[in-house]
Amino acid sequence: MTRRRALLTLALAAALAGCSGSGERFHGPDVPFVATPEAVSLEMLKVAAVTRDDVVFDLGSGDGRIVIAAARDFGARGVGVEIDPKLIAESRDAAVAAGVGPRVTFLWQDLFVTDLGGATVVTLYLSEEVNVRLRPKLLRELAPGTRVVSHQFDMGDWEPDRAQTARSGHRLYFWLIPASAAGAWQSRIDGGEPAPLALAQQFQKVTGTLGAQPVAGRLSGERIELTAGALTLRGVVRGDVIEGEATAAGGAARRWSARRVS
């Protein structure tokens, strides 16, 4: 092989690796490019309450408009992930023209292989089927409290924390990535004996028992609220520890904590 041909082969391999991640076969887009109208892009970013501290990932970023708006109008940093290289080139040019080149990155990649670890906000305009396929990755890689906004499509049986119809008539769905609360916990309310708290979790919904008492509640990112009879438990889940307070009907709030034991 000539040196020139070897270099071309290497460049092609690198390009395909960039597009298909860890050696998986390149495939076409899961959904075609249809742009979110500019006004709806802005509404999506407002629904997610984007600020300059955020890193907004648009998965399937098309011509880059959501990522560019996040940087230009909200001061955020942005990452667009797009499988079509022509749209990536267009997005990079548009970012420079909008004066936000240094604040945004466009990755020519299959969104299913992108590392989502740095995102604080994820925006989607894909399809319900793709959203449902993406769901385990979102729940696995995004930190609790990360905001996810989808234009037009929901996530199957993962109910949104909020849904609204934009002034334009477009449907927007909002989720907070819930902390993990499932397992066996040792719960303690100040002044009381420790009690076993067993929790099962389906997305943001939580059910279980506190001692013999049935418990039900929900997660909102890291925040958990449980009702057990007349008792309300509110706290923040950080790994295997919950810190918060317990209130019985008519009573004063007492410190509540729980530690996951398995």
Ligand SMILES: C[S@@+](CC[C@H](N)C(=O)[O-])C[C@H]1O[C@@H](n2cnc3c(N)ncnc32)[C@H](O)[C@@H]1O
């Ligand atoms: C409906 S468009 C939305 C574009 C942009 N997010 C917006 O709202 O204006 C979906 C985009 O996802 C891209 N796409 C589809 N499947 C993809 C995949 N597996 N990885 C990365 N991009 C993908 C398509 O090429 C298309 O540009």
